[in-house]
Amino acid sequence: MSANNRIVSIVDDDPGITMFFQEALRSIPGITIFTFTDPILALEHFEDNGYAYVAVISDFKMPGLNGIEFLKKIKDLNRFVRTILMTAFEVDNNLFQEYTNKRIINGYLQKPISLHDLVKEVNTQLDSYELQKKYPF
Numbered sequence: 001m002s003a004n005n006r007i008v009s010i011v012d013d014d015p016g017i018t019m020f021f022q023e024a025l026r027s028i029p030g031i032t033i034f035t036f037t038d039p040i041l042a043l044e045h046f047e048d049n050g051y052a053y054v055a056v057i058s059d060f061k062m063p064g065l066n067g068i069e070f071l072k073k074i075k076d077l078n079r080f081v082r083t084i085l086m087t088a089f090e091v092d093n094n095l096f097q098e099y100t101n102k103r104i105i106n107g108y109l110q111k112p113i114s115l116h117d118l119v120k121e122v123n124t125q126l127d128s129y130e131l132q133k134k135y136p137f
Contacts, residue, residue: 007052008122009034011042011070012059012086021057024115025122039065043073050078054129055122057109060087068099075104080132082106082125086113 008031010021018035025033031054036042039062046053056074060067068091071083083104085091088111099105106128107121 005052006031006054006126007034007049008032008055008057008126009036009042009045009053010057011036011039011062011067013037013062014059017059020115021118024118027119028122028126031126039067039070043070046074046077050081053078053081055082055084055125057084057086057122060085060091061089068095068105072099072104079103080129080136082129082132084109084121084125086111088112 008025010018010025010033012018012021015037018037022033022035025031034045036045039058042056043065046056056071058067058070062070065073067085067087071085074081074083084107085096085105086109096105107125109117109121
């Protein structure tokens with residue numbers, strides 16, 4: 001896969017957040033960014049393009065499908081894609097720990113999120129993606 005078809009998606013039911021994060025992530029070279037306000041549409045896009053995905057950033061509380069369920073479905077389709085859960089709310093610690101241990105959730109961001117922290121976490125996950133593809137575990 002060429003560096004230019006590496007897809008990162010941002011999934012949040014607040015369109016302002018997806019646009020704001022998209023602008024921040026444009027500073028990262030070699031990725032294409034897709035934004036979704038509906039997790040079901042995001043999942044459909046992933047099903048059609050999963051081979052090109054390197055990372056998915058998802059809000060926790062969304063209508064129709066919460067972020068943890070959404071990220072589990074993503075990982076079921078492609079175990080290599082890196083996932084980041086973000087939220088302003090408390091998350092069930094036992095479930096979060098279980099999904100982290102199973103590598104369903106690879107990163108976590110607490111809202112409000114600074115753009116610096118967002119870019120740093122995405123870069124970390126992109127590096128991890130490349131290592132994981134070279135040395136699958």
